[in-house]
Amino acid sequence: MSFADIPEDGGKEFKPNQFVKIEAGIPLRLRILDKKALHTEKHFLPSQRVSVLCLGDDVCPICINNQKLIRANPDVGPRQIKGLIFRQNRYLVNVLNRTLVKRSPSGNVVLSKGGQFPSHDPNTGELLVDIQEEPLDRVEIMERGPTLFSQLNAIMSQVTDEAGNPRPLTAYDIVIMATGHGRKMTTNVIPYPNNDDEITVPEEDKYVLETIGIRLSPDEITKLLGGVSLRDIFEQRRDAEEADILVEEEAIVGDAVKESIETLFPN
Ligand SMILES: [Zn+2]
Numbered sequence: 001m002s003f004a005d006i007p008e009d010g011g012k013e014f015k016p017n018q019f020v021k022i023e024a025g026i027p028l029r030l031r032i033l034d035k036k037a038l039h040t041e042k043h044f045l046p047s048q049r050v051s052v053l054c055l056g057d058d059v060c061p062i063c064i065n066n067q068k069l070i071r072a073n074p075d076v077g078p079r080q081i082k083g084l085i086f087r088q089n090r091y092l093v094n095v096l097n098r099t100l101v102k103r104s105p106s107g108n109v110v111l112s113k114g115g116q117f118p119s120h121d122p123n124t125g126e127l128l129v130d131i132q133e134e135p136l137d138r139v140e141i142m143e144r145g146p147t148l149f150s151q152l153n154a155i156m157s158q159v160t161d162e163a164g165n166p167r168p169l170t171a172y173d174i175v176i177m178a179t180g181h182g183r184k185m186t187t188n189v190i191p192y193p194n195n196d197d198e199i200t201v202p203e204e205d206k207y208v209l210e211t212i213g214i215r216l217s218p219d220e221i222t223k224l225l226g227g228v229s230l231r232d233i234f235e236q237r238r239d240a241e242e243a244d245i246l247v248e249e250e251a252i253v254g255d256a257v258k259e260s261i262e263t264l265f266p267n
Pocket of ligand 1: 043060061
């Protein structure tokens with residue numbers, strides 16, 4: 001028995017952000033839940049391996065520093081300037097992940113790879129053979145760059161109703177397929193206009209997209225640029241909630257790294 005029973009979540013209702021994970025060989029069936037994607041701009045700091053939201057031209061210390069570097073190097077293309085930290089366009093949307101999965105007896109979600117489910121849960125070793133596959137049915141945040149979201153724009157203009165009007169992307173499923181890894185990864189979005197069953201997702205199950213991502217003050221960004229770690233910055237804020245957010249941000253940093261590399265070195 002413990003001296004003080006402290007709930008594992010610290011007593012707060014904390015919902016970790018669940019992001020869509022795009023991986024080669026694992027097609028994802030998704031239903032978009034928002035009428036419009038949210039556009040944000042981010043900087044990825046390679047030395048710190050973190051992405052932070054840009055605060056805008058005149059406020060953001062990274063953008064101000066970029067302008068200085070560009071002025072100091074008038075004869076060089078921006079990509080040749082050392083220390084320039086580009087601003088990346090990012091888009092976010094709530095989706096219902098409807099991919100068929102197997103749930104292990106302990107509740108672990110196992111995805112198929114190359115169309116095949118493993119016989120055992122790779123994490124827990126539990127036997128999966130007799131377990132029926134079922135849709136994951138989980139609300140997730142899809143955050144990607146313009147490459148994927150311009151495909152969604154194209155789909156929306158191509159998939160029309162009988163009168164020739166574009167159908168909303170919320171009306172039918174899409175499947176995202178990825179091939180290759182890292183810089184070589186390409187993603188394809190395929191519309192399934194006939195998979196248009198009506199779905200209802202409670203508003204409160206959706207993420208407030210405006211709150212997703214790391215928003216620092218100009219001072220904090222300056223500290224980050226100076227080499228102070230994000231963890232130390234959050235600790236200085238003495239804000240436990242932010243520390244929680246950091247943990248989940250670290251989990252997706254792998255994706256961010258991959259995408260930043262794609263953005264910096266487009267094929
Ligand atoms: Zn900026």
